[in-house]
Amino acid sequence: MIDQKMYELGSRRSVIRELFEFGKKRAAEIGAENVFDFSIGNPSVEAPVAVSDTIKEILSWQPTTKIHGYTSAQGDPIARKAIADNLNERYNQKFSADHVYLTCGAAASLTISLRSLIDADDENVVVFAPFFTEYRVFIESMGAQINVVPALLPSFGLNIEAFKKQVNEKTVAVIINSPNNPTGVIYPEDQLKALAEVLEEKSKEYGHTIYIISDEPYREIAYEKQTPFITNFYKDSIICYSYSKSLSLPGERIGYIIVPNEATDSDKLYAAICGAGRSLGFICAPAMWQHLIAKCCGLTSDLSIYAQNRDLLFNGLTELGFECVHPDGAFYLFVKCMEEDANKFCERAKQYNLLLVPSDDFGCPGYVRVAYCVSADMIKRSMPAFAELAKSYK
Amino acid sequence: MIDQKMYELGSRRSVIRELFEFGKKRAAEIGAENVFDFSIGNPSVEAPVAVSDTIKEILSWQPTTKIHGYTSAQGDPIARKAIADNLNERYNQKFSADHVYLTCGAAASLTISLRSLIDADDENVVVFAPFFTEYRVFIESMGAQINVVPALLPSFGLNIEAFKKQVNEKTVAVIINSPNNPTGVIYPEDQLKALAEVLEEKSKEYGHTIYIISDEPYREIAYEKQTPFITNFYKDSIICYSYSKSLSLPGERIGYIIVPNEATDSDKLYAAICGAGRSLGFICAPAMWQHLIAKCCGLTSDLSIYAQNRDLLFNGLTELGFECVHPDGAFYLFVKCMEEDANKFCERAKQYNLLLVPSDDFGCPGYVRVAYCVSADMIKRSMPAFAELAKSYK
Numbered sequence: 001m002i003d004q005k006m007y008e009l010g011s012r013r014s015v016i017r018e019l020f021e022f023g024k025k026r027a028a029e030i031g032a033e034n035v036f037d038f039s040i041g042n043p044s045v046e047a048p049v050a051v052s053d054t055i056k057e058i059l060s061w062q063p064t065t066k067i068h069g070y071t072s073a074q075g076d077p078i079a080r081k082a083i084a085d086n087l088n089e090r091y092n093q094k095f096s097a098d099h100v101y102l103t104c105g106a107a108a109s110l111t112i113s114l115r116s117l118i119d120a121d122d123e124n125v126v127v128f129a130p131f132f133t134e135y136r137v138f139i140e141s142m143g144a145q146i147n148v149v150p151a152l153l154p155s156f157g158l159n160i161e162a163f164k165k166q167v168n169e170k171t172v173a174v175i176i177n178s179p180n181n182p183t184g185v186i187y188p189e190d191q192l193k194a195l196a197e198v199l200e201e202k203s204k205e206y207g208h209t210i211y212i213i214s215d216e217p218y219r220e221i222a223y224e225k226q227t228p229f230i231t232n233f234y235k236d237s238i239i240c241y242s243y244s245k246s247l248s249l250p251g252e253r254i255g256y257i258i259v260p261n262e263a264t265d266s267d268k269l270y271a272a273i274c275g276a277g278r279s280l281g282f283i284c285a286p287a288m289w290q291h292l293i294a295k296c297c298g299l300t301s302d303l304s305i306y307a308q309n310r311d312l313l314f315n316g317l318t319e320l321g322f323e324c325v326h327p328d329g330a331f332y333l334f335v336k337c338m339e340e341d342a343n344k345f346c347e348r349a350k351q352y353n354l355l356l357v358p359s360d361d362f363g364c365p366g367y368v369r370v371a372y373c374v375s376a377d378m379i380k381r382s383m384p385a386f387a388e389l390a391k392s393y394k
Numbered sequence: 395m396i397d398q399k400m401y402e403l404g405s406r407r408s409v410i411r412e413l414f415e416f417g418k419k420r421a422a423e424i425g426a427e428n429v430f431d432f433s434i435g436n437p438s439v440e441a442p443v444a445v446s447d448t449i450k451e452i453l454s455w456q457p458t459t460k461i462h463g464y465t466s467a468q469g470d471p472i473a474r475k476a477i478a479d480n481l482n483e484r485y486n487q488k489f490s491a492d493h494v495y496l497t498c499g500a501a502a503s504l505t506i507s508l509r510s511l512i513d514a515d516d517e518n519v520v521v522f523a524p525f526f527t528e529y530r531v532f533i534e535s536m537g538a539q540i541n542v543v544p545a546l547l548p549s550f551g552l553n554i555e556a557f558k559k560q561v562n563e564k565t566v567a568v569i570i571n572s573p574n575n576p577t578g579v580i581y582p583e584d585q586l587k588a589l590a591e592v593l594e595e596k597s598k599e600y601g602h603t604i605y606i607i608s609d610e611p612y613r614e615i616a617y618e619k620q621t622p623f624i625t626n627f628y629k630d631s632i633i634c635y636s637y638s639k640s641l642s643l644p645g646e647r648i649g650y651i652i653v654p655n656e657a658t659d660s661d662k663l664y665a666a667i668c669g670a671g672r673s674l675g676f677i678c679a680p681a682m683w684q685h686l687i688a689k690c691c692g693l694t695s696d697l698s699i700y701a702q703n704r705d706l707l708f709n710g711l712t713e714l715g716f717e718c719v720h721p722d723g724a725f726y727l728f729v730k731c732m733e734e735d736a737n738k739f740c741e742r743a744k745q746y747n748l749l750l751v752p753s754d755d756f757g758c759p760g761y762v763r764v765a766y767c768v769s770a771d772m773i774k775r776s777m778p779a780f781a782e783l784a785k786s787y788k
Contacts, residue, residue: 001511001513001517001566001602001603001604002510002511002513002659002662002663002666003509003510003511003512003513003666003669003670004513005513005669005673006509006510006666006667006669006670006673007510007662007665007666007669008669009668009669009670009672009673010664010665010666010667010668010669010670010671010672011662011665011668011669042459042463042464043459043463044459045459046457046458046459047458047459047461047462051458051462052453052458055449055453056450056453059446059449059450063440064440064441064445064446064642065436065437065438065440065441065642067441067645068441068445068642068643068644068645068646069436069437069644069645070436070644070645071645104498104647104675104676104677104680105677107675107676107677108675108676109675110675111673111674111675112675115397115400116396116397116400116401117395117396117397118397119395119396119397119398119399123395134672137672137673138673138675141673172395208395209395210395248458248459248462249462250462250463250464250677250681251461251462251463251464251465251678251680251681251682251684252462252680252681252682253498253647253677253678253679253680253681265396268396268401268405269396270404271401271404271405272396272397272400272401272404273400273404274403274404274405275397275399275400275401275402275403275404275405276397276400276403276404277404278403278404278528278531279399279400279403279505279531279532279535280505280674280675281498281501281502281503281504281505281506281532281674282498282501282502283498283499283501283644283647284645284647285647286498286645286646286647286680286683287644287645287646287647288645288646289680290645
């Protein structure tokens with residue numbers, strides 16, 4: 001009586017995992033310095049020194065049960081207040097600490113938010129292609145449908161006209177992710193306004209609120225312009241965040257959900273989020289990391305390193321004739337393949353020891369995701385390999 | 395479109411939460427030293443000094459991305475090997491590191507295990523009363539039914555005859571929890587053997603394996619006798635563990651699942667567990683705590699303190715005329731109420747500033763759970779209050 005869906009989910013070899021194994025094998029054969037792994041979104045920039053210093057300070061608390069004890073399920077009140085205060089100051093919001101819910105990172109923020117809204121099997125959640133591959137896993141394994149809005153080319157912004165065809169009376173939520181994984185695009189204000197208008201109209205038409213779930217782990221990795229804050233456009237938004245990228249703590253699993261006070265049924269929704277967290281088995285977010293966030297939520301790693309990487313890679317690849325949208329943030333470049341089939345393109349790239357992720361699972365075939373959370377040195381050393389790859393298509 | 399079940403789960407005020415609020419109010423009125431809070435299962439014993447020392451050592455690793463980066467979803471290979479080696483040595487098992495799955499604690503171990511098995515809405519999971527209250531939440535919110543085996547009085551062991559009536563062809567798993575929350579009982583070997591026999595017979599009869607999910611957060615808090623290891627009795631067991639109690643790290647969310655190699659469909663089940671973890675939003679267990687476990691999984695806090703508390707409380711209460719089973723482990727005493735309705739009994743106890751948890755939600759009315767993970771001093775000071783409570787029923 002093993003669940004077949006879970007078995008398939010756990011046993012299907014992921015493309016990224018296979019690239020990882022290939023990379024290890026090639027590194028043994030030709031030396032790690034000659035393999036160019038652009039497949040993983042694991043932050044390459046070090047955590048701020050304050051992280052280590054703060055942990056050491058917390059470790060001096062007595063007794064240790066104060067450090068490591070359970071917090072309330074919503075999270076330590078001091079951490080919740082620090083998060084609300086920080087966002088209120090930076091984005092001119094009015095979040096209250098008692099509508100902040102600490103989580104084990106972005107994935108937990110998403111599954112808990114989705115679980116608080118998805119009730120019946122015939123409901124759906126709308127996403128914009130290209131989208132982070134796990135959205136499909138989370139939505140479908142809760143028994144809902146994923147309605148995919150086709151990509152808006154060539155900008156990879158929000159395709160509002162196509163969106164209207166995907167939203168219907170069974171839609172409970174729309175996920176947006178800006179800066180976007182895999183394109184690096186920050187959705188512009190006019191598109192967010194247009195999205196909000198459609199959602200207000202549709203919520204009225206269907207007689208229930210359609211929430212935006214705003215997945216924002218890359219919020220602070222924004223180069224020339226700030227990431228517009230979603231609640232300034234649509235009040236019925238659930239903010240999902242993780243410190244994985246901004247503080248370079250991806251393995252530590254610490255993030256949050258915020259339900260704005262002005263959202264429709266705000267208290268009820270927050271209670272449902274508490275219930276969803278409980279039912280999924282999240283007792284509380286890791287306590288010591290909560291205590292750290294209480295002190296460090298205003299800091300970030302040195303994110304300018306990613307901007308330098310972006311310039312190196314974008315300029316290098318476009319000079320070689322590759323087509324890609326100029327990323328506003330995050331640490332991904334979404335590059336058009338030089339043949340139709342992204343998997344074949346990636347196979348050919350492997351001949352030049354370039355590990356790239358085909359875009360099919362992101363809901364937008366024909367591209368590759370190139371993660372530039374790597375050393376600048378590796379980007380420079382990889383350029384001859386990209387040049388050979390491009391030349392092979394001439 | 396907010397999920398009504400999740401809303402109810404998140405908004406229902408828990409008994410323990412209400413006791414906590416009452417305790418705070420009374421502490422302000424009469425002084426914290428005069429309020430006797432026995433309601434919470436939060437370890438009172440400090441974490442071993444090695445925990446703090448090891449974290450400081452890990453913080454010296456360079457670069458910090460090695461400390462805080464993602465591990466694989468199953469967990470860091472070094473931590474998985476350390477856990478398997480430690481159990482193999484202590485319990486003469488043959489666990490392999492690639493069947494260990496690191497989790498965010500016991501609740502996550504349980505929801506992931508349940509999700510890997512529960513497929514259809516008409517399935518059920520059997521539990522033995524009294525049982526940890528969240529089992530019901532986890533099972534029912536996955537759409538399955540909870541089949542409760544009535545308590546075996548007065549020993550609170552496994553009620554095998556009653557169990558036979560609760561298991562049927564739609565049973566996918568049985569949860570056992572030994573040492574038990576809320577009774578402190580360690581199920582004896584002969585009962586585990588009898589349970590295994592019934593399950594072998596029923597699995598054959600129904601043509602599918604019924605797994606035991608063994609929830610073992612109190613495994614090491616065992617006084618006069620060791621906790622029997624479940625795989626020595628039934629090979630189709632899933633081991634769910636947490637370091638919350640043994641290392642006094644409840645807030646840090648670190649534990650594991652093990653699928654024994656000899657279990658039926660072992661590889662398939664492990665893959666389904668990986669899939670379930672992924673679908674519920676558990677990317678990996680907190681990385682720094684995984685690195686700690688790799689070094690400290692053989693240690694425990696000074697658990698002898700709980701044995702001293704048990705003696706103080708058990709002897710004190712039985713001398714006052716209270717009836718309760720002698721706990722073999724964990725840190726709970728399950729005491730018979732002096733009137734039928736446990737809620738009324740707890741209300742009366744509050745008049746003497748005693749905070750006790752009524753047993754109704756544990757599936758066994760008429761008792762209270764008294765958590766003795768508190769200071770020995772508080773236990774001593776509470777005795778006159780217990781005496782007055784008993785006297786009020788004379």
